[in-house]
Amino acid sequence: MNKKLPAWFGTKRLYNENFENHECAIILWEVLPIHNRQRLKVRFINSNSKNRQGIRIAIDVGKGNLTINGELGTEFVLWEDTCPKECEVECLSDEGYLSVYNIFERNEQGIMRRNSQMAYSGMILEQKGNIYRYYCNDTGKNTDFDKLVFEIELL
Template sequence: MIDKIGKEKIINKAFEGRNDVIKWDIQKISNGQNIKITFISKNSPKKQGIRLATDNGIEVNGQLYTSIQLWDDTSPKEVICKCYTKDECLSIYNMWDKGNGAQSQSHTSGMIVVENDNILTYNCNDIGFDTNFDKLIFTLEKLD
């Protein structure tokens, strides 16, 4: 797993002929902006999750984190995060755990992001080219 804060979106070039598979997404946000993460569905025997990070931290339930991992099996269905940032960048990528620790950024991992109004829907793949990008589906809504 990578423990950095991104500044630019990274496209997964392993999916030949596609430029819509994002390995690491960056969303522009304001300092102090709230976002809502909603877990929609999971289609995998592996534990699925996401990592969020900013340059000045993310607050959840009054606790400030440098970065945060939200897992489908331990997080509430909806999580409100307050993002602190100077560079206005929110890093987002999907993760999974098949029993031996969190993994991410594999050769075939990635997300297809669909924007509808103020809600971004992330359709995630963990590993493998034979995918419907439905291993984890979650939304990110910018609240204010």
């Protein structure tokens, strides 16, 4: 049975409260304000984890879609090891919100499972103008937030 999501879901940034003593806020689910037909670039900078690293990028609210490398969809999973290091995205969104969060895949009892939004998952944001750089943790409280580093540049 599906739970009804709050009306604000997908329209504002969510924080991971499990890092209460950290020197800065840890983003669990990023929501970037965009305009209709917004173009952006996604860049994978670095990864440092035994787990496979990636991001989920989506139009979660209202009508809209994304186009990446000629493919059309409302959401995409981009893996650092298989995605080009830089790709351009076009966003069509009648509400003006783009959702982004880090994901990872790990071996759990012989089965590779995709995970996100874990107790100690999250991202630290460093913003310079229209470039948003994210330093990610996949799992575990003791971290340097270096498991995945990626950027989104609004064009």
